[in-house]
Amino acid sequence: IFFNLGTNKLIPFDEAIYAKVAKNMYETGDYLTLRWYPNSFWFEKPPFYFMGTSFFYSIFGVSEFSARLLTAICSLISAYYF
Numbered sequence: 001i002f003f004n005l006g007t008n009k010l011i012p013f014d015e016a017i018y019a020k021v022a023k024n025m026y027e028t029g030d031y032l033t034l035r036w037y038p039n040s041f042w043f044e045k046p047p048f049y050f051m052g053t054s055f056f057y058s059i060f061g062v063s064e065f066s067a068r069l070l071t072a073i074c075s076l077i078s079a080y081y082f
Helices: 014-028 047-059 064-081
Strands: 035-037
Touching: 014 035, 014 047, 014 064, 047 064
Parallel strands: none
Antiparallel strands: none
16 A cells, blocks of 8 residues: 555646645644645535655655555545544
Protein backbone atom coordinates (compact mmCIF):
# COMPACT_ATOMS: atom_id res chain seq x y z
CA ILE A 1 0.00 0.00 0.00
CA PHE A 2 2.85 2.40 0.82
CA PHE A 3 5.09 1.45 -2.11
CA ASN A 4 5.68 4.33 -4.58
CA LEU A 5 3.11 6.73 -3.10
CA GLY A 6 4.91 9.79 -4.41
CA THR A 7 6.27 8.60 -7.74
CA ASN A 8 3.30 9.22 -10.06
CA LYS A 9 1.51 12.51 -10.60
CA LEU A 10 -1.90 13.06 -9.07
CA ILE A 11 -4.88 11.87 -11.10
CA PRO A 12 -6.25 15.01 -12.78
CA PHE A 13 -9.79 15.06 -11.46
CA ASP A 14 -10.66 13.87 -7.93
CA GLU A 15 -7.22 13.26 -6.51
CA ALA A 16 -5.88 16.60 -7.71
CA ILE A 17 -8.95 18.50 -6.48
CA TYR A 18 -8.73 16.95 -3.01
CA ALA A 19 -5.01 17.71 -2.83
CA LYS A 20 -5.64 21.32 -3.88
CA VAL A 21 -8.40 21.79 -1.28
CA ALA A 22 -6.09 20.40 1.41
CA LYS A 23 -3.25 22.62 0.18
CA ASN A 24 -5.47 25.71 0.39
CA MET A 25 -6.48 24.65 3.90
CA TYR A 26 -2.83 24.23 4.87
CA GLU A 27 -1.74 27.54 3.35
CA THR A 28 -4.56 29.64 4.81
CA GLY A 29 -4.65 27.94 8.22
CA ASP A 30 -8.45 27.80 8.06
CA TYR A 31 -9.23 24.17 8.85
CA LEU A 32 -13.02 24.42 8.78
CA THR A 33 -13.70 26.21 5.49
CA LEU A 34 -12.93 24.21 2.37
CA ARG A 35 -11.77 26.16 -0.68
CA TRP A 36 -10.93 24.83 -4.10
CA TYR A 37 -9.88 28.23 -5.42
CA PRO A 38 -8.66 30.76 -2.85
CA ASN A 39 -11.86 32.82 -2.95
CA SER A 40 -14.48 30.16 -3.74
CA PHE A 41 -15.95 27.82 -1.16
CA TRP A 42 -16.17 24.06 -1.73
CA PHE A 43 -18.52 22.25 0.66
CA GLU A 44 -19.00 18.97 -1.21
CA LYS A 45 -17.16 16.77 1.31
CA PRO A 46 -16.66 16.65 5.08
CA PRO A 47 -13.45 18.36 6.22
CA PHE A 48 -11.80 15.47 8.15
CA TYR A 49 -9.94 14.02 5.14
CA PHE A 50 -8.63 17.45 4.18
CA MET A 51 -7.56 18.18 7.75
CA GLY A 52 -5.58 14.94 7.81
CA THR A 53 -3.96 15.64 4.47
CA SER A 54 -3.10 19.18 5.64
CA PHE A 55 -1.49 17.64 8.73
CA PHE A 56 0.71 15.46 6.52
CA TYR A 57 1.55 18.50 4.39
CA SER A 58 2.85 20.20 7.52
CA ILE A 59 5.05 17.20 8.37
CA PHE A 60 6.33 16.07 4.95
CA GLY A 61 5.73 19.15 2.82
CA VAL A 62 3.29 19.56 -0.06
CA SER A 63 3.87 16.60 -2.36
CA GLU A 64 2.15 13.64 -4.00
CA PHE A 65 3.37 11.43 -1.14
CA SER A 66 1.72 13.64 1.48
CA ALA A 67 -1.49 13.86 -0.52
CA ARG A 68 -1.81 10.05 -0.71
CA LEU A 69 -0.54 9.08 2.76
CA LEU A 70 -3.84 9.41 4.64
CA THR A 71 -5.62 7.25 2.06
CA ALA A 72 -2.91 4.59 2.36
CA ILE A 73 -3.12 4.59 6.18
CA CYS A 74 -6.93 4.31 6.11
CA SER A 75 -6.67 1.49 3.55
CA LEU A 76 -4.27 -0.41 5.80
CA ILE A 77 -6.59 0.02 8.80
CA SER A 78 -9.58 -1.14 6.74
CA ALA A 79 -7.71 -4.20 5.48
CA TYR A 80 -6.74 -5.09 9.04
CA TYR A 81 -10.24 -4.80 10.50
CA PHE A 82 -12.23 -6.22 7.60
